Amino acid sequence: MNLVNVILTGLREVWAHKFRSLLTMLGIILGVSSLVAMSALVKGMEVGMKSALAEMGGLEKIRVESQLELPLHQRHLQDRVRGVTMKDVTALRAGAPLVHTVTPSVDVGGWGSRTVVEYRGKRARPYLFSGTWPEALEINEHEIAHGRMFNHYDDELARNVCVIGTGIRDELFGEPDTPEDGVVPIGESITINGQPFVVIGMFRHYESEEYRKRRQARLAAIARGEQPPSMGRDHFVYRLKNRTIYIPLSAMLLNFRTGSGVNAAADAQLSTLYMKIPDIALLEPALQQVRNVLMVNHAGLEDFSFRTDEDWANEISTTIRNYRMSGSIIAAICLIVGGIGIANIMLASISERVREIGIRKSVGATTLDVFVQILVESVVLTMLGGLAGLAVSFGLVVIVGNFSPEESVPMVTMGALLIAFGASALVGLIAGIVPAIKASKLHPIQALKYD
C-alpha cells in the first residue's frame, strides 16, 4: 500500500468524523499556537533588548567611573581620593593600546537632577547633560542630523555651545507630527541652569523599529479620521538619547564646576571615561590593561570602577532563556495533553473499527500495512491540527502583542513555525504508536467475528 493511498485514507477517516477530529485536534492547535506565540513574544523581546544594547554603544564600549568610596582595605586613604581625571585620559591614550577613542565626560543631571533648560519661558529637563569631547558622538552611537557637533576648538575655547536631542527640541520649540520635520533650532540661544548656550547641532531622532511602525500606523489612522491608537512609550534607551544635551567638556567645567572643587579645572574629577575596544574578544585583556594603567596613575587607589555592557548582555541572555524555557514548558504540556487526547481517540476508534481492520486483513493487508495506516491517520490528524494551530497562532500573536511590554513587539520566525509544525507531527507519531500496535495485532478472524 503506497503512502499517498495511506494518507488519503487517513484524510478520509478524519473527514468522516469532522467534529470529533476537530475536538481531538484542539489540544494540538492550542499547543502549536502557544508554542509559536511564545517564541514570537520572546523573539520580539530579544530583538528589542539587543537593539537597545547596540543603541547604547554595544559590547565594545567600556566605561570607567569615579568610585568615591574606596574598598574596605583602603578606607584609611579616603582623603586621597580624586576619582578619574584628565590625567587618566592622557595616560590611557599613551599606555593602553588595546582601547581607542578614550573620551572624558562630566555628567550633570540624570534623573532627579535640577538641570533645567529654558527657551523663552519654556522649560525642559534633560535625561543626560554631559560636558565631553567630540568623540562622544562616535562612542555613544550618536548621529548629527542638523548643524554640527562641537569640535576641539570649541572645547579649547570653552565656548558656550550645545548639541541637543529631538526630545529637548520638542519641549522647547514644540512637538511636530513627525520628528523629522520639526523646528531646527540651530543658532537659537537657550539657557542651561541659567547660563546661555547656542544650539549648534541636533541629533537625529532615535526610535526603535517597532515604535516607528506604531507611529506611522497612528498617523495613518489620523489621516483616515479614525480614533488614533495609543502610542505608549518607546524603550528607555531611545528616550534617554533623545533627551541628551552635549556641551564641550571645558565649558562644563567653567560654567558648572562639577569637578572635585579642590583641583583646578585642568585636573578636574570626571564622571566617566568612555573608551572602545576594536573587538569583543579583546574585552578581558583590554580591561586588564586599562586597570593596570589606572592603578599606576592612581598610586594603587581603587577610586574607579569598570562598567561594561557585558552584564547587560548576560542579563538579556538569561532573561530570554528563562522566558523561552517557561514558554516551552507550557507549550510542551499543551502538546503532551493534546497527544494524550489523540492517543485516546485513536484507541477508541480502533475498537470501533475492528471489523474494518479484519476486512482489510482478509483481503491481504499485512500487519505492517495496518500499523502504518493507523500511525499515518494519527499523524495526519495532528498535522492538520498543527496547520490549524499555525493559522491560529498569527491571531494569538496579535492578541499577545497587545499585552506585551511596549518596547517589544512579537516576531514570528520561520524557525518557530517549522519547529511547532514538526512538534505536532512528532506528537502524532508518538500518540499513534500504541493504537497502531493494537490495531495491527488484531487477528483477522477475531476481527471479522466482531459485531
Add this chain to the structure above:
Amino acid sequence: MPLVELRDIHKVYHLGGEEIRALDGVSLDINEGDFCSIIGPSGSGKSTLMHILGCLDSPTSGTLKLDGMEIQNATPRQLATIRNQKIGFVFQFFNLLPKLNVLQNVELPMVYSGLGGRERRERAMEALRHVELENRSKHRPSQLSGGQQQRVAIARALVNNPRIIFADEPTGNLDSHTGELILDMFRGFHREGRTIILVTHDPEIAALTSHKIEIRDGKIAANLDRTLAGLDRPIPAAV
C-alpha cells in the same frame, strides 16, 4: 496434483482451561476447478476448516499445501500475501467497508498488492461489469440492496484473479430469490473453470456442488467427489 492438500490437520483452542478440538485430524484434497462445499451443523468445525483453508488462521498441527506451497508454518506476512494473491473471500455479511464507495471497495485488494491507481480502477470496473454493477461504482454500500452488496463483495473477491474463491454462507443473509441469483453466479464461475469452496449448513445448496465434504465434530464424516465418482460435469444449471 491437487490445488489444496490437507494432511492430518488439528486445531486446538483453549477456552477457560478447557481444551476444544475444533479440528481433529482432517485430511482432504481439493482439485483445481472443483466446486466444493463444506457442510456441517454449527459447531462442527466447518468455519475453522475454512479459516485454515483460507489462510486466515494457522493449524495447531498437520500440513497444508496450497498451490504447491507448504504454508502451515508461514509467517503472518506470507499469509497476508497468499490471501491477497491466491484467495478471494465472500462472506455472509458482505463485509464491505461502509466509508468507501463500491469502486474503492473492489479496489481494496489491489491497493494491498501495490497496483497503480489507473490499473486498479480499470480492473475494478472490469470486475464490476462481471457482476453487472458497473453503473453503481460511485454508490456507498449502504445505498445498495443485500444482493447488490454481495455482488460487490464477489467482484472484490474476483478482482485479483485468485486461485480459489471462498464463500462463507454467501446466501445466508439474502432472501431465497436473491440467494438463487448469487448461487447462479458461483455456478457460472465454476463453468469458467474457477475453484470454489463454499461453506454452508444447507444440504440443498451443497447438493449443487461437485465435491461435497461433510464435517462433524471436527472430523470428516463424508467426502464425496462426484467428478471422481464418475458423475459428470457440468452440474445441472437449476435444481
